[in-house]
Amino acid sequence: MYDQITAMAKEIFERSVARRRDLHRHPETGWLEMRTSAVIAGILTELGYEVLTGSNVLDGEARLGLPSEAALREHANLIRENWNTPLTYLTEEMEAGYTGVIGILRCGPGPVCALRFDIDALGVLEDESSGHRPAREGFASLCPGVMHACGHDGHTAIGLGVAEVLMSVKEQLHGTVKLIFQPAEEGVRGARAIVSKGHLDDVDYFRGTHLAPLTAPMTER
Secondary structure (H helix, E strand, C coil): CHHHHHHHHHHCHHHHHHHHHHHHHCCCCCCCCHHHHHHHHHHHHHHCCEEEEHHHCCCHHHCCCCCCHHHHHHHHHHHHHCCCCCHHHCCHHHHCCCCCEEEEEEECCCCEEEEEEECCCECCCCCCCCCCHHHHHCCCCCCCCCECCCCHHHHHHHHHHHHHHHHHCHHHCCEEEEEEEECCCCCCCCHHHHHHCCCCCCCCEEEECCCCHHHCCCCCC
């Protein structure tokens, strides 16, 4: 199985890079990750996962630091009118700030493992100089004053890659895997609403991720 996983990881590498760059071009801050959630939901659905979105992911009353209704409407209009948005999986609840997605893979009896990937961007102005690779190669932020400055575009792309790999070896797995794509990580706002909804109540093992480019030479893709 490990050889199969390694081969699959190599197979999806370029696709994962393309996803990460697409997400980098379309950054969304906490509770505004509407397009991001639609992209994730679409990929997981097409892979064959059980997919939860909207109020099935979040306890609405437990969301912290929710933007105003006007800000939510403004962003929904932006992604509908100006961005290449997969409207098939964009829901009214996402547009109301119920962002984030959970993909569930059930593989019979066994432990429940949750893998968490955060999806939000930061209110940071991206460098537009030629020395900045996204600007130089055409995948810099399309949202002025917002960018993926903390690697959550990479986290999301990794999570979707993991989803592909796990589905490819599903028949060799036991137990249940929950892939949690968490909104509003910045400012410590998003996890509470997922926990309050009960998604971790049956989890035996939980793992989070974070890119750490300073531990090795940076080879940003």
